[in-house]
Amino acid sequence: MPVQFAAKRLGKELNKIQNGLPPGIELISADNLEEWLLDIRVLDNNPLYLNDTYRLKFRFGQSYPIEPPEVVFVKQADRPIPIHPHIYSNGIICLDLLGQQGWSPVQSVESVCMSLQSMLTGNTKNERPPGDEEFVRANKQRPKDIEFYYHDNTV
Amino acid sequence: MSGQSSLALKEEGNRHFQKGDYVAAEALYTKAQPPFFKTHRILADPTNPLLYTNRAMARLKMSRWDSVIEDCEECLRLSSSTTHLPLKNYDQAVAYALEAHKICADTHDKSLAAVTSQVLKCKKERWEHREKLRKREEQELEGEVVEMLRREMDGLLKTTSSSGEDEDEEGRKETEKMYEEKIERIRAVFERARDKENQRRPNPPDWAIDDISFQVMVDPVMTKTGKSYERASIEEHLRRSETDPLTRTPLTIKDLLPNIDLKHACEEFLNENGWAVDW
Numbered sequence: 001m002p003v004q005f006a007a008k009r010l011g012k013e014l015n016k017i018q019n020g021l022p023p024g025i026e027l028i029s030a031d032n033l034e035e036w037l038l039d040i041r042v043l044d045n046n047p048l049y050l051n052d053t054y055r056l057k058f059r060f061g062q063s064y065p066i067e068p069p070e071v072v073f074v075k076q077a078d079r080p081i082p083i084h085p086h087i088y089s090n091g092i093i094c095l096d097l098l099g100q101q102g103w104s105p106v107q108s109v110e111s112v113c114m115s116l117q118s119m120l121t122g123n124t125k126n127e128r129p130p131g132d133e134e135f136v137r138a139n140k141q142r143p144k145d146i147e148f149y150y151h152d153n154t155v
Numbered sequence: 156m157s158g159q160s161s162l163a164l165k166e167e168g169n170r171h172f173q174k175g176d177y178v179a180a181e182a183l184y185t186k187a188q189p190p191f192f193k194t195h196r197i198l199a200d201p202t203n204p205l206l207y208t209n210r211a212m213a214r215l216k217m218s219r220w221d222s223v224i225e226d227c228e229e230c231l232r233l234s235s236s237t238t239h240l241p242l243k244n245y246d247q248a249v250a251y252a253l254e255a256h257k258i259c260a261d262t263h264d265k266s267l268a269a270v271t272s273q274v275l276k277c278k279k280e281r282w283e284h285r286e287k288l289r290k291r292e293e294q295e296l297e298g299e300v301v302e303m304l305r306r307e308m309d310g311l312l313k314t315t316s317s318s319g320e321d322e323d324e325e326g327r328k329e330t331e332k333m334y335e336e337k338i339e340r341i342r343a344v345f346e347r348a349r350d351k352e353n354q355r356r357p358n359p360p361d362w363a364i365d366d367i368s369f370q371v372m373v374d375p376v377m378t379k380t381g382k383s384y385e386r387a388s389i390e391e392h393l394r395r396s397e398t399d400p401l402t403r404t405p406l407t408i409k410d411l412l413p414n415i416d417l418k419h420a421c422e423e424f425l426n427e428n429g430w431a432v433d434w
Contacts, residue, residue: 104392
């Protein structure tokens with residue numbers, strides 16, 4: 001896979017993003033074609049996420065968009081990790097769409113942000129994934145190398 | 156060595172090449188390029204890129220990869236250093252790129268994505284060249300029209316210049332003023348056309364854009380659902396996962412169908428809008 005594939009596609013995505021993003025999504029930085037930061041907010045009145053903004057970090061490999069980007073929430077003073085049964089407290093997200101099986105090259109930074117927005121919007125459970133503490137303590141793997149089991153697709 | 160014998164050697168080389176004697180062909184192509192041509196002004200034709208492409212082909216057949224690359228690079232260097240390329244060479248470049256694309260597409264070669272980008276690049280350069288010519292012609296046309304008006308004015312002024320009466324003087328001024336206004340207006344019309352041209356750069360239409368590479372499509376192929384993608388992109392995806400990108404249902408390279416009408420539409424769009432390659 002030639003390197004230019006990812007570079008060209010990301011250049012064009014950035015071009016589109018700079019022309020406007022859906023409400024609740026904001027580009028924070030895209031200084032290079034390897035790592036971008038975006039903020040997302042939940043637009044409805046879900047009390048779990050009210051008044052909070054969350055920071056997402058996208059990392060792209062050279063085979064993007066054939067391969068999925070690595071997407072995690074990152075914690076900062078004013079940017080908590082959203083509570084959700086599929087989001088570990090270290091920011092790692094367990095979402096089918098971002099996995100090797102669920103990813104599709106027609107997805108984009110924008111569409112991933114929208115999926116995460118709606119994943120939060122639809123959630124009512126004020127809890128972390130089972131085994132969160134242990135996972136966070138033990139995990140040294142990059143998100144893309146983790147085998148998630150999508151045992152519960154109702155959330 | 157004369158240009159004549161350089162040509163003869165090349166043709167001799169071609170004959171050997173066709174017979175499959177690549178070693179002999181390569182030697183002949185090499186001979187056809189006089190030694191030391193980089194430092195000496197020579198009689199033969201060292202700037203002929205064809206000698207390099209031919210020798211590259213012969214070396215390719217002998218699997219001498221490094222030498223192939225060397226020859227191709229030399230050939231590119233020669234071709235690009237030639238200034239004032241006639242339009243024909245741009246057409247040729249597009250034709251060659253499309254030929255390479257066809258070979259890659261037919262053999263499902265992994266360089267297809269790179270070659271597809273090359274096709275786009277060639278088309279963009281051809282468009283830029285045509286635009287430059289067109290703009291120059293329009294500028295010349297503007298000059299000519301203004302010149303014609305001036306000549307017409309001068310002719311009119313001459314017929315009234317014989318007598319020195321006030322009445323004639325008045326008429327002359329009137330004529331001059333009228334023509335200056337006309338010239339002004341002509342210039343304004345051309346200027347307006349140029350302005351308008353510089354403004355029209357919206358994003359290319361969605362139908363022409365591949366949803367995977369986000370580039371204008373060169374060779375759109377359709378999946379079972381009727382959605383079209385650039386051949387290079389979807390094949391790259393299918394090598395990784397044999398699923399339809401939208402529906403996730405099973406899909407293989409064999410299921411893809413060329414979308415000829417869309418291909419023609421994209422071609423037509425790109426011919427008029429070469430800028431869209433780098434939108």
